Amino acid sequence: MRPLRVLVVEDDPDDVILMTLELRRGGFEPEVYRVESLEELREALEAREWDILLSDYLLPGFTASEVLKAVQETGLDIPFIVLSGSVGEQYGVEMMRAGARDYFPKDRITRLPVAVTRELAEAEARRARRRADTERTLLVQVGEVLSAPLDFEQWMARLVRLPVPAVADCCAIFLDEGEHGLRLAALAHQEPEAQRLGLEQRARLSPEASLGPAHVLRTGVPELLSEASERKDSLGEDPAHVRLLRTLHLRSVLYVALYGHHGALGVLALGTTGQRRLGSEDVSLAQELSRRVSLVLENARLFQEMQEAVRLRDEFLTVAAHELRTPLTTLQLQLGTLAHRARRESAAPDFAERLDRCQRQVRRLGSLVEGLLDVSRLASGQMVLQPxxxxxxxxxxxxxxxxxxxxxxxxxxxxxxxxxxxxxxxxxxxxxxxxxxxxxxxxxxxxxxxxxxxxxxxxxxxxxxxxxxxxxxxxxxxxxxxxxxxxxxxxxxxxxxxxxxxxxxxxxxxxxxxxxxxxxxxxxxxxxxxxxxxxxxxxx
The missing domain is CATH 3.30.565.10 (Histidine kinase-like ATPase, C-terminal domain)
Incomplete structure (x- = not known):
């Protein structure tokens, strides 16, 4: 028997019983919840997830058209089937044009299991297409971040914003700091206040925890907590982890390790709130996302190290050039004095020629030193022209x-x-x-x-x-x-x-x-x- 969560908008309990019996005959194990008003409908849609929505056409005070509109306002993709005992076919055609998935009279209720099976398959296909489009767009955006001229912190801040809210309600990056554990380095949350509070904590997670980011980093195996609250005993090993989950109001969490060429970089976390929940189908996306995020982070670190190396090199060039200037100036003055004396005292041609060669080499060395100084000035933007x-x-x-x-x-x-x-x-x-x-x-x-x-x-x-x-x-x-x-x-x-x-x-x-x-x-x-x-x- 296939589990089925059914929301029924119906004022006649007997009709609901008939629907339930037909679904069971069709191989379903239905969990049916009946509402009789638009207010109850909205509350039920907000309270939990539903696989199918069945509705009578004429109800006390409203019609299936208003039910359909209320569902569409939520943005949820729930297959909507209208069953009517008294309304003609033209109303059914109008409902399907407006967005209902099917329509048939209640005296043909035996069609219900087949219609539900078809609509569930089509809904799954639509979700798969949307998911594929979302994943493709997300991975392209990660690649665009890689080419952006940003520093390390800016790269991380952009990366965690990409999956929210398309894939998850929250995204975080924890960086490995060795014996000091994992540090929350970047966070994005669809609720600004929760994001602010989470970043204020700057959680540092225990490296010895048997569940959560630290465990994923040690093992390299993704970890999915579909219902994080159900694992509170294990999560209690790391109080900082528990506080963070509560601060962010997370219902489900998925952790995937980030690895570079030289080992572990950290952990990528995706989380959801409210009725939204991550499942096994999200793991493959998270793994591909982690591979690309790892590449961005590793390149960002290399870029940061390269900038530091360039800064140190320019500082060395400046200091070295200044240090070389003083002895070179003294040497030039001494050679000039010797050359003047050689000309005055009519020194041997061989001696004068050697002095001349020495002076040329010192001038050449002076030019090289000035070149190093010019490079350091250009690097710091200090070379001003005097036209x-x-x-x-x-x-x-x-x-x-x-x-x-x-x-x-x-x-x-x-x-x-x-x-x-x-x-x-x-x-x-x-x-x-x-x-x-x-x-x-x-x-x-x-x-x-x-x-x-x-x-x-x-x-x-x-x-x-x-x-x-x-x-x-x-x-x-x-x-x-x-x-x-x-x-x-x-x-x-x-x-x-x-x-x-x-x-x-x-x-x-x-x-x-x-x-x-x-x-x-x-x-x-x-x-x-x-x-x-x-x-x-x-x-x-």
């Missing part, structure tokens, strides 16, 4: 002259072309650094080949192009080489920190311009710097 009126052709010419010794050492003849008078409002130091980075890059990777540097005006932009015939750049690396500490070749073969092109692009973008690279046919590369010629207030 002034600059002749770009004159500035680039100075950069080319300054790199003459480097070009000679690299056996790269540098050809410069540009007309004077290409003016703009730029930060001279930053533009000088950007052009120096492009030229040094060309001399480093184009060793033994000519390098061409041209300055021109292209509409409202001023353009500097540096062309080399060196090793070239793979197409997939053309953008990556402008990132911090990135390069297209091994640092063992070519020195440097991989900061020059990054700083050049940041300086150009701060001016409202751009830097890009292109591979040249036959080998080599062209690096282009464009800056707006109009005056503008600029900052990094």
């Amino acid at each position: 002034e009126r600059v002749d770009l052709t004159e500035l680039v010419s100075e950069v080319v002259d300054r790199h003459a010794a480097e070009a000679q050492g690299a056996r790269c003849p540098v050809r410069f072309e540009g007309k004077p008078g290409l003016l703009g409002q730029w930060d001279r130091l930053r533009v000088d650094q950007a052009v120096s980075s492009l030229l040094s890059n060309a001399l480093k990777f184009g060793s033994g080949q000519p390098v061409e540097v041209t300055v021109s005006g292209v509409g409202p932009m001023a353009r500097v192009e540096v062309r080399d015939r060196g090793i070239g750049i793979p197409p997939e690396q053309l953008e990556r080489i402008f990132e911090r500490f990135e390069r297209a070749v091994s640092s063992r073969s070519y020195g440097g920190l991989g900061l020059g092109l990054y700083l050049a692009r940041r300086a150009a973008e701060a001016h409202g311009g751009h830097v890009w690279a292109e591979a040249r046919p036959g080998g080599g590369a062209t690096f282009t710097l464009e800056l707006p010629r109009e005056s503008a207030e600029v900052h990094a």
